[in-house]
Amino acid sequence: MTQLMNENGIRCDGRRxxxxxxxxxxxxxxxxxxxxAYIEFGKNKILAGVFGPRDVHPKHMADQxxxxxxxxxxxxxxxxxxRKNPAPSRREIEISKVIKEALQSAVILKDFPRTxxxxxxxxxxxxxxxxxxxxxxxxxxxxxxxxxxxxxxSACAAGKVADKIVLDVNDEEDKEGQADMPVAYMPNLGKITxxxxxxxxxxxEYKKCLETAIGGCKQVYEIQKKALMEKYFxxxxx
Amino acid sequence: MxxxxxxEQLKREKILELLSQGKRIDGRELHDQRSLSIxxxxxxxxNGSARVKLxxxxxxxxxxxxxxxxxxxxxxxxxxxxxxxxxxLADPKAEPGPPGEEVIELARVVDRGIRETEMLDLxxxxxxxxxxxxGIFVDSxxxxxxGNLFDACSYAAVAAILSCTVPKYEIKxxxxxxxxxxxxxxxxxxxxxxxxxxxxxxxxxxxxxADEEACMNARITITTNSDGNICALQKGxxxxxxxxxxxxxxxxxxxxxxKIRKQLEQLM
Numbered sequence: 001m002t003q004l005m006n007e008n009g010i011r012c013d014g015r016r017x018x019x020x021x022x023x024x025x026x027x028x029x030x031x032x033x034x035x036x037a038y039i040e041f042g043k044n045k046i047l048a049g050v051f052g053p054r055d056v057h058p059k060h061m062a063d064q065x066x067x068x069x070x071x072x073x074x075x076x077x078x079x080x081x082x083r084k085n086p087a088p089s090r091r092e093i094e095i096s097k098v099i100k101e102a103l104q105s106a107v108i109l110k111d112f113p114r115t116x117x118x119x120x121x122x123x124x125x126x127x128x129x130x131x132x133x134x135x136x137x138x139x140x141x142x143x144x145x146x147x148x149x150x151x152x153x154s155a156c157a158a159g160k161v162a163d164k165i166v167l168d169v170n171d172e173e174d175k176e177g178q179a180d181m182p183v184a185y186m187p188n189l190g191k192i193t194x195x196x197x198x199x200x201x202x203x204x205e206y207k208k209c210l211e212t213a214i215g216g217c218k219q220v221y222e223i224q225k226k227a228l229m230e231k232y233f234x235x236x237x238x
Numbered sequence: 239m240x241x242x243x244x245x246e247q248l249k250r251e252k253i254l255e256l257l258s259q260g261k262r263i264d265g266r267e268l269h270d271q272r273s274l275s276i277x278x279x280x281x282x283x284x285n286g287s288a289r290v291k292l293x294x295x296x297x298x299x300x301x302x303x304x305x306x307x308x309x310x311x312x313x314x315x316x317x318x319x320x321x322x323x324x325x326x327l328a329d330p331k332a333e334p335g336p337p338g339e340e341v342i343e344l345a346r347v348v349d350r351g352i353r354e355t356e357m358l359d360l361x362x363x364x365x366x367x368x369x370x371x372x373g374i375f376v377d378s379x380x381x382x383x384x385g386n387l388f389d390a391c392s393y394a395a396v397a398a399i400l401s402c403t404v405p406k407y408e409i410k411x412x413x414x415x416x417x418x419x420x421x422x423x424x425x426x427x428x429x430x431x432x433x434x435x436x437x438x439x440x441x442x443x444x445x446x447x448a449d450e451e452a453c454m455n456a457r458i459t460i461t462t463n464s465d466g467n468i469c470a471l472q473k474g475x476x477x478x479x480x481x482x483x484x485x486x487x488x489x490x491x492x493x494x495x496x497k498i499r500k501q502l503e504q505l506m
């Protein structure tokens with residue numbers, strides 16, 4: 001087993017316990033999509049494309065009173081160490097569902113009845129925390145597509161590694177660590193829209209983990225905003 | 239169950255109106271569960287089984303235990319797999335066929351609760367390291383739906399595991415052979431208890447019925463272990479929670495969970 005943290009509290013990838021991995025986001029990377037974003041979050045490399053509002057197929061899914069949101073989280077077969085079967089796994093279907101629900105409270109689709117907004121997420125290379133990184137890219141892609149939103153959704157995980165609460169759990173820490181808690185947060189509305197946990201936490205650790213993850217979400221939010229400014233206001237129009 | 243759309247709409251309006259006075263449509267307190275009945279040993283051909291009724295939600299779980307190959311990277315551990323399905327006879331909207339995202343989520347949340355609390359000591363289920371282990375398969379079937387399938391399936395799965403007996407296998411010529419008539423108790427380390435709550439407006443209610451789920455803004459399932467720790471969690475639904483609400487939910491999950499744990503542990 002790899003040593004997850006040294007005696008100085010430095011983690012296996014050289015980070016402090018309260019430090020997120022390097023994050024870079026690029027907006028508008030797909031020509032055919034209505035909105036898109038590419039994120040690198042540590043070793044994660046993820047593309048998100050948004051299409052719509054557009055006609056719903058199959059038609060029976062349409063809502064007469066509102067637009068609907070659909071989401072597909074998919075991992076490329078070459079994104080992980082062992083080749084992944086390209087067919088959607090149960091894990092991917094569950095993650096697609098929780099990401100969709102995390103974005104649903106942000107988007108305002110009532111003005112687009114009988115339409116759908118499709119969010120397609122492709123994990124080109126996976127590291128730990130791909131659902132959070134995917135959600136960060138999807139959220140920026142929705143803004144890029146001009147979908148009305150109440151707030152942006154920013155996501156980051158926290159966890160318990162070597163008995164300490166740490167921010168932004170990486171792949172090794174996820175596999176060998178004691179707990180992983182992905183969280184998505186709307187920073188201006190103060191609402192948590194995605195939250196999962198596996199691993200054992202005391203009630204105090206639970207609170208600390210939640211607060212730590214939200215701190216990470218706030219950092220990601222600034223990076224998301226900067227990426228959008230980069231595309232839309234790069235000539236200093238802001 | 240009523241199928242009239244208008245009656246359902248009226249019922250939902252009533253639920254919201256009552257909640258604004260701090261009351262629930264079936265007279266429960268906000269943090270009360272419905273009555274829970276657990277019957278074990280209902281399927282004698284299974285190694286363990288339970289039928290659970292949580293209000294009108296009904297689930298049957300069977301445990302089958304048989305030798306299997308370990309997962310490639312987990313050669314020193316037995317196999318534990320929990321599944322869940324909603325039978326087509328459980329609900330007029332349920333259909334046969336491959337599971338939808340809601341059923342997949344249900345199965346994975348039930349599995350996560352039992353796995354992450356480390357309910358079973360899987361290291362005690364190894365016959366030959368890296369080659370042969372005992373597999374415990376916990377399959378839950380929903381027989382009737384009235385909301386909160388998460389907790390009903392979870393209690394049925396936990397009850398079936400607590401009451402199961404593990405057959406004995408011996409290794410002969412590198413292959414596991416059943417030793418007739420010898421069984422042991424499963425290697426239980428803790429009793430996981432999940433508590434599902436719904437947020438409707440600013441109210442957090444425990445164990446929502448199907449009608450309450452139709453009005454809810456968001457849902458959360460928190461699983462705790464016997465030591466009072468939080469071990470698994472899943473948020474659902476199309477809206478969110480504040481931090482204060484999430485901390486309150488964890489406290490409710492611990493206090494409500496203690497009562498349910500007592501009821502489950504009587505089965506051992």
